[in-house]
Amino acid sequence: MLVDDLDTPVVICDLDVLERNIHEMAAFCRDLGISLRAHTKSHKIPEIAHWQLTSGAAGICCQKLGEAEVMVAAGIRDILIPYNIVGRAKLERLARLARRATITVAVDSEETARGLAEQAQADDVRVGVVVELDTGARRCGVQSPEEARVLARTLVRLPGIDFRGVMTYPSRPEARSFLEETIRLLEADGIPVSVVSGGGTGLEVVSKELGCTEHRSGSYVWEGRTRVHSRDDLHPDRCPLRVVCTVVSTPAPGRIIIDGGMKTFASYPPVPYGYCVEYPEIQIYAMSVEHGHVDTSASSHRFRVGERLTVIPLHQEMCLNLHDELVGVRDGKVEVIWPVAGRGKVR
């Protein structure tokens, strides 16, 4: 089957570019001397996760428990969930996973810590934990090295808990004093810190400079080693994800409508929404829910109804999250149709 045989809109992935991105990041982290923990939230597809592990990633990361369940069911055995797991239903699921794989979760409060310990004890499993540090992102995380010390002291005393270390996101040079002071306090207490986990595609060197033992990167599979911030960063040689669309209307000169809108591309971030491989000069300037509005005034090509266009979406992770399948292609041929197995696993 050829890409041209697929009905649109359809999300496809250039397997050559995907594999190159995977290998280049693995090699880069190996040369840098930092463990790569591949964040699978960006793709949610077990086979891609296995490729990442085979190429050199030391483990994977899942952002939600439901994603981790998908990956463990696919045979993956070392997963960090950098998220506070809260509530009986999730704790029971976590304990079941911990029986089958090495699971580490993030903790930033005593409430979360005690929930984990009670469940681990009840189910006779062990759960790894890292203390999440808020080094400036103002999301989750303890607010100071002293808070980290208090929480770590609690954690090492709790049953069923393996204290592993600390994590932060994203890795920034400003995090240095927070990280160093935390590690100093913990070591002064005799609490060994075996994991210092940083994160964010493109911030691998920062993590290394901060003294991190591992780095969590996800979007590199779709963006290469440096983050994509705008349409100008999108290029077919580095961005393997594409949405093939069809022109469904050519209502007026300089404007066409394609069959993908917010429910196909995702609505974040705002304009411009993507890069057209065939005609980079055209601009998707607006989206309604099921239509893409394209300004073609800069192009000399005369677009016609039924013509197909290949668009690299700007927020690849959010885009792929809308689709049940991803079609892997090489040289215009369909090589694999992957279910996006972790899609919709919001819990």
Added chain:
Amino acid sequence: MLVDDLDTPVVICDLDVLERNIHEMAAFCRDLGISLRAHTKSHKIPEIAHWQLTSGAAGICCQKLGEAEVMVAAGIRDILIPYNIVGRAKLERLARLARRATITVAVDSEETARGLAEQAQADDVRVGVVVELDTGARRCGVQSPEEARVLARTLVRLPGIDFRGVMTYPSRPEARSFLEETIRLLEADGIPVSVVSGGGTGLEVVSKELGCTEHRSGSYVWEGRTRVHSRDDLHPDRCPLRVVCTVVSTPAPGRIIIDGGMKTFASYPPVPYGYCVEYPEIQIYAMSVEHGHVDTSASSHRFRVGERLTVIPLHQEMCLNLHDELVGVRDGKVEVIWPVAGRGKVR
């Protein structure tokens, strides 16, 4: 099972409010003297579509062919797809549907028209069509009454095509001259216009004043009879859709993190993202992909990890589109768990 027994994040729907919204819009259109065509893109759930028909809607609308397939499979027999259906794969599917139900599609070009006719003839079915008019929205649609006349003249001569009339979106007072002139030209040609279809929740009266025979409304199921434009319009008495979340972190005074972010609520529109039923004074001020960032500084309540919050999302349709199931509740009890059967039907 109680709502409190559901793990979070979970999308629930207050069935009393949903039913009231459905009945009120049906009664309003009946009193107004205009047919209501319920747009099911807002919910994508067959049983809700049946409720809309039972309460008085004359038919339904689906924005994508895949959604229409779901609804026909659920026994619904009159569907308008206000979208140009282009390409062999979709045309074959459309012909199969046209054998089992009365299907009308929008057309704004001769290319689309000829594709429909060839397929209808090949498969010996009849497909209804309306000409889409661009009365100012600058999306799809012919650009002038004269263009509409040219296309209608083509359509009435094509085999397998039942010309029904015209449509526009949204219904606006400025559309009057375009609509009236188009109808005048068509009638002068002896082309009967049995359908004049307007659309947009809250614009029913405008459609009536424009002389429309039917009005397409969708979001009224989630928003009531007038459109929700901001968080101030959200209220539990009119908005039945809610996302139940759990507080997973209370990192600093005045700020909490909940377990729903862009993959739970959708990322459009931007801040503020929703209305908290229990504490309307708090604000979801930012979202990352899996976290919601909440400013609680205006509240005297002391939030704790594990506490549940009920949030009415601002863009209900995009939110629901991320989830596989919708839980219908009444008085705190789970009454039904609907698969969101039309979710992900991007083709």
